[in-house]
Amino acid sequence: MISAIKSRKLKLDFFGKETGIMMVFLGLVLVVFLLTDVLKFNNMSGQWIFFTSSNALNVLVQISVNAIIAFGMTYAIITNGIDLSVGSQVALYGVVSAMLLELGMNPVLIIFLVLIVGGVVGSGNGLIIAKVKIPPFVMTMASMTILRGVSMLLVAGK
DSSP states (O other), rough: HHHHHSSOOOOOOOOOOHHHHHHHHHHHHHHHHHIIIIITTTTTTOOOSSSSSHHHHHHHHHHHHHHHHHHEEEHHHTTTOOOOHHHHHHHHHHHHHHHHHHHTOHHHHHHHHHHHHHHHHHHHHHHHHHOOOOOOHHHHHHHEEEEEEEEEHHHHTT
């Protein structure tokens, strides 16, 4: 009788785990909204400060690079791998792009060159991981260090 009572669990999870997490997230968004806009609504113009179209565009521009990286990292993680070198790759390609722009090169050509170099670096990482059987964590950490060093050399440590 006691074991039957112990095996019967009282289930209070009405919406499921994922829905509960989403509700907590939306609650936090609401709190942030209230703390940013409502508290600042009493400014001199009497208009909203945070939720404006110009601020939304500014936020989207600022997160665009991270969103592009996140899409690629999602693919790497889904395939049971990881790439630690993406930050160093972004830094190196930014440095190279700035140097080529400074030389007066066509920006469209620079974009294509950086994409090709990125593909070569990524393919090199993948080839070494697949053929030499080095774990992705170790290989991408090594390429992270190498790419960061190359970036520092190009900008003379500044």
